[in-house]
Amino acid sequence: MDRNFTRALALVLESEGGWSDKKADPGGATMKGVTLANFRRYVKPDAGKADLKKISDAQVATVYRRFYWDAVAGAELPDGIDYAVFDFAVNSGPGRAAKYLQAVLGVAQDGRIGPATLAAARAKPAGVVIDTLCDARLAFLERLPTWPTFGKGWGARVASVRAEALLISAQPAVPSQPSLRSPEPDVAPSAVAASRGHGVPPATPSAPPAKAAGIFALVALVLGSAAAWFAHLPCHLLGAFCQ
Structure with a gap:
């Protein structure tokens, strides 16, 4: 669901980390999971590595939404399944993530999530789809020649995605999610404490x-x-x- 985009993006960014430019990584130079190629495609056509290092939060969100979230119809997938497919897409490409989801659902694997795929996703228990998809994703990663180098991190990532996706399926995000790292409202400390139920003794009740x-x-x-x-x-x- 689209209401889960902010929550899903925050989780993805925790896995992606900051700057990376390892020769063994087929994605090449990345910042917060955004490759230089995608940064040039959606933000700045003539960008260099120095520009990528200074990418803003808004630019990060733009790239992830356009290249990954929209590509796997994240706004229309059921709660929890949306995040599991989204993270898979970021890690291994939208087309592959879509095909693996379709294989789990038993529909045609054309790599495009349309009405038939969405209907099948809604017809099955989200927990079953999430577990089966994460199993298939892990099996795919284990077959890659780069598994000895990145396998430990990939395995931990899939385990985390599974747990968080199952949590989202049980507790969907509130539609009006704030932006990443939104600041505390500018109110008096006593008012904040009262709203959270901490630090302020209850008032003495008056007689009925x-x-x-x-x-x-x-x-x-x-x-x-x-x-x-x-x-x-x-x-x-x-x-x-x-x-």
């Missing part, structure tokens, strides 16, 4: 209206009885005069 009315009635009765007794004091002292 009905209870208060009962107390007042009792007091009035006592006072009335006392007044009546004093009014008849001569009778109490000299009973004969009150016959």
Whole structure:
């Protein structure tokens, strides 16, 4: 679902890290998972490595949305499945991620997530799809010649994606998700603490209206009885005069 994009992107960026320019990595130079080729494609056509190193958060989000999220129809996939496919796409390409999802769902593997794929994804339990997709993804990575170099990190990533995707499927994101690392609202500390239920003792509850009315009635009765007794004091002292 599109409401999960911010949450999914934050998780992907935790796995992607910062600057990387390893010869063994087929993706080449990357910053926060954005390759130089994609940076040139979506942000700055004549960009160099120095430009890529200074990529902004907004530019990162633009690349990930256009090249990966939209490519796998992340806005239309069920909660949790959207993140699992999205991360797979970032790590191994949108086309491959789509085909593996289609294989799991038992539909034609054309690498394009359309109505048939979406209908099949919605018809199966999200947890089953996520688990099966992560198993297939891990098996694919283990067959790669670069597994000895990157296998430990890839394995940990797939395990993390599985756990987070299952969590998202059970607890979808709120539609109005804030941007990454949004600052704390500019309010007084006491107000923040009160909103979170920490650091501020609860207020002493006032007596319910009905209870208060009962107390007042009792007091009035006592006072009335006392007044009546004093009014008849001569009778109490000299009973004969009150016959």
